[in-house]
Amino acid sequence: MADLMHALVLQGGQMFLVLVLAPLLMGVVRRIKARLQRRRGADLLQPYYDLWKLLRKEVVPAENASRFYRIAPYVIFAAIWVAAALVPTFASGLMFNWSADLIVIVGLLATARFTLALAGMDVGTSFGGIGASREMMIAVFAEPAMLMVVFTLSMLAHSTQLSAIADYLILQPVGLRISLGLTLVTFTIVLLAENARIPVDNPATHLELTMVHEAMLLEYSGRHLALLEFAAAIKLLLYVSIFICLFFPFGMATGAPAAAAILVGVLLYLLKLGIGGSLLALGESAVAKMRVFRLGEFLGMAFVLGLLAVLLLFVTRGVRG
């Protein structure tokens, strides 16, 4: 019983933490980008104010918006939130972990994307349709590339459970591996593509012909838009957390951890998030956005590198035994 309570508290804490931290990470990235552009930048808490403002505003749907349009934000938010709740952040071995593995997380994100693309097409505007079409084009490369990352790591750890993979990487001296290096590159590109970051999409853009993610949200307003913006923030946090969990899991509390271990885990997680956010801002400031049809090569490269990592593992497994 005590175990169950413990697990529940850990899991609840994780879900709450994800919710609280997501806008902050957004704020940090924006602030650092602003500083790099020699602007003062908005308050770190600005994303929270924005969400609050949107929540208080009235909703203005188009006349021909269907019921799907009104349900979609909730579905998207729930799918991404559940996916985020499944990723170990400060402690591995979360309660929800045995209900879903890394492939299911990819599936949940695909559900969110499917719903968002359809929501963008619901009102029947030219921008919405183009956004949906491009989002799905990006997904055609990003999703298999992500699955290749999943393949590599789960073959190393002999498990597709994210907790088990994190435990394996913490406890086993994996050392430097070529396939892990390739996977790192692939995952970084997937992270940029899935979160509409430069060079794939520009998160700061609006009213631009090249927008992808924003184009799907164009018709949304008020609480619906707040949910979608919040979901996008959680998604960014989710991807950075997976990144941390897969490549820098050190310091994460494992097994049935003591309070001190959890505290260390949380603090280290916050530190790693900060570093991740800064790196993202730095990277975004250093490169230019790509033309839409160059994306095929860029994301295709991620996919091929991921496949190479898997192939290497398949072949070397045979050599060793």
Added chain:
Amino acid sequence: MTALLPAAAIAFAILVGLALAIGLVGRRGSAALYVLCAVVAAVLLAIDIAALAVGASTLLLPFGLPGTGVHLRLDPLSGFFGLVVNLGACLTSLFAIGYGRHESDRLRVLPFYPAFLAAMNLVLLADDAFSFLVAWELMSLVSWGLVIAHHRNAENRAAGYLYLLMANVGTMALLFAFGVLAGAGGGYDFDAIRQLQRPVWAQSLVLLMTLVGAGSKAGLIPLHVWLPLAHPAAPSHVSALMSGVMTKVAIYALVRILFDLCGPTPWWWAVPLLLTGSATAVLGVLYAMLQQNLKKLLAFSTIENIGVITVALGLALAFRAGHMIVAAAVALTAALLHVLNHSLFKNLLFLGSGAVLHASNCDDIDQMGGLIHRLPVTAWVFLTGCAAAAALPPLNGFVSEWMLFQAILVSPDIPQALLRFIIPAVGALLALAAALAASCFVRLFGITFLGRARSPAAADARETDRFSLAAMIGLALLCGLTGLFAAALAERLAPVTLALVGGALPPQQAGPAPLSLTPFSSAHSSYNAPLLLLFMVISASLTGWGVHLLASRRTRRTAAWDCGYPDASPRLQPSGSGFAQPIRRLFASLLFRARDDVTMPIPGEMDPAVLRTTLSDPVWDTLYAPTGRAVLWAADRLNRIQYLTIRQYLGFTFVLLILLLVVVAIWQT
């Protein structure tokens, strides 16, 4: 237990009787016929479910080939496929009670329909090569009759012709395969075939011929060309059966011959299955992405799913040959689950397309749009089917893909280096196919049901009748239930996997929570769809509650904003081909030589700009067109033989006789 087969035989006889009786009743008996079909299919379904649990039973009927008779056998494998066939048949018949009323040429559909159901059931029950082939050919012929039901349309006649041609090639290949299987002794019942030892070359010939025979019926590339033409040509409820169910009968033939009749198989048999399967999956969904015709798109998506199933079967063969029994059971279970799952969501989608077709009277998705307002119920069930086809959790399409990936992830332990090279590439192709499928179904649903109506027909569409809706809602619920309770379902498949690969999944109750699907062990991987759904419902409710507490509830409807440039005409929405343009440009320009040519008017002229897209089908151009020309050329040459004198004909006969004698002489020594 032993009563199962006679009961099935009686039900089968009733179906044939119905087919014949329709001549007496005439066109008025439409609804009654479909009701009876649904009832008989439900009875057969119950028998099949019982057979899955109980085990094999056999029956020998005293007619058929002299000395052989008709052997029937109902074992767990045929029971499972029977379940797929009859579940589809039952709900499709329910749909047809309403939908059949709109049929213009009823007598061209009604007699064939029950005969088609009977033929598919007979293929599954046949236990000797002769009855198998008779049933197979009956299935082909009767479905051909249904394909050309609307024969006044020249396209349908062409589709029927191609179908008949390909069906003949397929049956001939299967005939050959069974000939080799039976060997010189000629024991045509399946038990004799199982006992026989065959040399390696004979086994390889069987593999090749089975792939051609069953593969052409299932739609494996490059033998798929007839499928996207023939399936859409039939009335929609028959399309559903052909695409969702008949292709599964072909998969049954593949499984029955490769896993059961051939005995132990060498590891390299997996290679052709893996390669054709993955190529079929990716090309099938790419073709689907480029289609404008609603039913053709669905037919190409069937080809994709057949590819996925074939890959899973190939993996199972590889694992079985490498003595990785549990992995083989996981791969085979994934294949069987995908057989069931695909049949459910493809039936649903084809029935939905029938409802759309009837409502708007057109099958071009570029003429549709906004149907969610006109057909609210159909739209939501169709969305369920699309989400299942796009392999999204927690629906059923995801479960089988998930299991397949789990099987791929243990394949580094396979001893053969060649397979270790191929399998990761196959896995990557499957991942690509899954992502393309999601894109394809976003396009299908978004263009058809969302947005604004692109034509008056779509704007005035009407919701379909109650029977049709009931059938579609039933299928949508089944898509959800098979997704949620996949663990229980996978456990029921243990008798099938035990019989074919000698192993089964570990007991599913031992998982970390009730209803968890654990293919290997819970430390390795597990997936609990009900819990996942529960979490999603809880978090969505929490979100809804939070928003309810905090947010403003004011809502004001107004014109679409569209960045401040609202477009008056619904034609300015992206069309189907517009939506597919990025994919076409990135993939199809290489594979299908897709070209977009834009002709802009001279500045100042009032001519419209014209976009012309051209595609070429590489399979047709490189394989079928030259073959067709060669056949015609040969026929022209052979024409000369038709006008010879009697002496010359006698001379030919003489030479042939000598040749045969020489062959026999060589054979004897």
